[in-house]
Amino acid sequence: MQMIFVVYEGMTALDAIGPYEILSRLPGAQVTFAGVTAGPVRTDTGALSLVADRALADCGAPDLVLVPGGPDVRAQTTDTPLHDWLRAVDSGTTWMTSVCTGSLILAAAGLLRGRSATSHWLALDRLAAYGVTPLAERVVRDGRYVTGAGVSAGIDLALTLAASIAGPAVAQSIQLATEYDPRPPFTAGSPSSAPPALVSHLRANAHLVMST
Amino acid sequence: MQMIFVVYEGMTALDAIGPYEILSRLPGAQVTFAGVTAGPVRTDTGALSLVADRALADCGAPDLVLVPGGPDVRAQTTDTPLHDWLRAVDSGTTWMTSVCTGSLILAAAGLLRGRSATSHWLALDRLAAYGVTPLAERVVRDGRYVTGAGVSAGIDLALTLAASIAGPAVAQSIQLATEYDPRPPFTAGSPSSAPPALVSHLRANAHLVMST
Numbered sequence: 074m075q076m077i078f079v080v081y082e083g084m085t086a087l088d089a090i091g092p093y094e095i096l097s098r099l100p101g102a103q104v105t106f107a108g109v110t111a112g113p114v115r116t117d118t119g120a121l122s123l124v125a126d127r128a129l130a131d132c133g134a135p136d137l138v139l140v141p142g143g144p145d146v147r148a149q150t151t152d153t154p155l156h157d158w159l160r161a162v163d164s165g166t167t168w169m170t171s172v173c174t175g176s177l178i179l180a181a182a183g184l185l186r187g188r189s190a191t192s193h194w195l196a197l198d199r200l201a202a203y204g205v206t207p208l209a210e211r212v213v214r215d216g217r218y219v220t221g222a223g224v225s226a227g228i229d230l231a232l233t234l235a236a237s238i239a240g241p242a243v244a245q246s247i248q249l250a251t252e253y254d255p256r257p258p259f260t261a262g263s264p265s266s267a268p269p270a271l272v273s274h275l276r277a278n279a280h281l282v283m284s285t
Numbered sequence: 286m287q288m289i290f291v292v293y294e295g296m297t298a299l300d301a302i303g304p305y306e307i308l309s310r311l312p313g314a315q316v317t318f319a320g321v322t323a324g325p326v327r328t329d330t331g332a333l334s335l336v337a338d339r340a341l342a343d344c345g346a347p348d349l350v351l352v353p354g355g356p357d358v359r360a361q362t363t364d365t366p367l368h369d370w371l372r373a374v375d376s377g378t379t380w381m382t383s384v385c386t387g388s389l390i391l392a393a394a395g396l397l398r399g400r401s402a403t404s405h406w407l408a409l410d411r412l413a414a415y416g417v418t419p420l421a422e423r424v425v426r427d428g429r430y431v432t433g434a435g436v437s438a439g440i441d442l443a444l445t446l447a448a449s450i451a452g453p454a455v456a457q458s459i460q461l462a463t464e465y466d467p468r469p470p471f472t473a474g475s476p477s478s479a480p481p482a483l484v485s486h487l488r489a490n491a492h493l494v495m496s497t
């Protein structure tokens with residue numbers, strides 16, 4: 074199974090690396106990190122570079138595409154070469170997926186029109202402008218389009234996908250191999266469970282987390 | 286706060302990227318990815334390169350060091366330059382940390398002798414050979430030495446550290462910004478909770494997951 078993990082300047086690393094760590098362990102997985110051009114890309118913090126081993130145009134026809142998000146995807150929601158590639162490979166994929174604000178990129182390319190999707194909770198309401206029904210869920214599947222919520226949600230998205238692709242026993246085996254037995258020391262990971270004052274503070278200061 | 290994320294050929298990407306995504310968001314965090322030599326390193330799957338922006342020797346005195354693991358750390362448990370660097374900076378650090386089999390590297394460098402630590406569940410019993418007491422816990426703190434269990438445990442380790450460094454409100458804010466509200470679709474993430482047949486199967490085939 075050919076899997077393309079899209080990378081670009083300013084992306085959030087964990088959006089891609091979480092699901093990569095799960096999906097790359099599927100039997101027969103052939104994973105490529107690729108960007109509009111090949112070469113290193115600097116992630117959002119400025120402190121880490123991931124390498125695009127190939128240009129997207131040189132990747133052939135993938136079975137699965139994963140588009141990560143970032144705090145500022147304005148360049149990627151208007152990136153014609155990226156959108157052209159996404160539209161060109163879309164109909165040949167078995168799974169077209171995103172994490173975090175990656176769903177805004179799929180939506181901007183026109184791939185999610187009339188569908189349901191999720192995104193980072195601070196960006197969720199921006200999906201509607203692209204004709205997408207936003208759902209405040211951790212993982213949303215609408216046909217072969219599977220979108221995950223913010224950043225860390227990519228791990229849950231990938232385990233869900235792994236089960237659909239290779240069955241629950243394989244997915245569980247990968248979960249055990251990656252010791253995914255999460256024990257967050259606080260209950261603050263979603264706007265529905267975090268202290269309300271914290272949610273209000275982040276909403277009021279959303280520009281510090283995310284650019285529109 | 287100067288934070289060094291150590292990278293090396295064959296490491297597991299999520300071991301470093303999980304905690305990086307949390308700790309880099311701390312106020313004042315200055316993060317550097319570094320290796321014995323600078324340049325790209327290929328991670329364990331062969332499908333992804335991360336970039337060491339600097340050589341460890343050029344990094345000065347870090348406040349926090351994180352050493353990731355990998356399925357085969359035999360080269361790193363006998364890597365004299367890496368061990369020399371770890372021993373040289375150790376006493377100046379506030380936090381010396383590891384994820385997964387990264388604890389075997391700290392142990393092999395002699396930093397954990399007489400202490401308690403954790404590791405990937407399939408590697409846990411190898412700590413004893415270095416004079417370390419293995420604990421089957423997700424995150425183990427012994428003084429300024431903080432070790433995490435396998436792969437995904439680095440996120441929990443980092444949130445625990447974030448709270449110690451900057452207080453629980455900041456840690457919760459980072460948890461909400463990264464939407465860390467884990468919902469694994471299965472209960473199979475630890476040998477204590479996974480189906481016993483699956484645990485036995487992975488133990489019997491541990492060589493497929495990890496080299497000794």
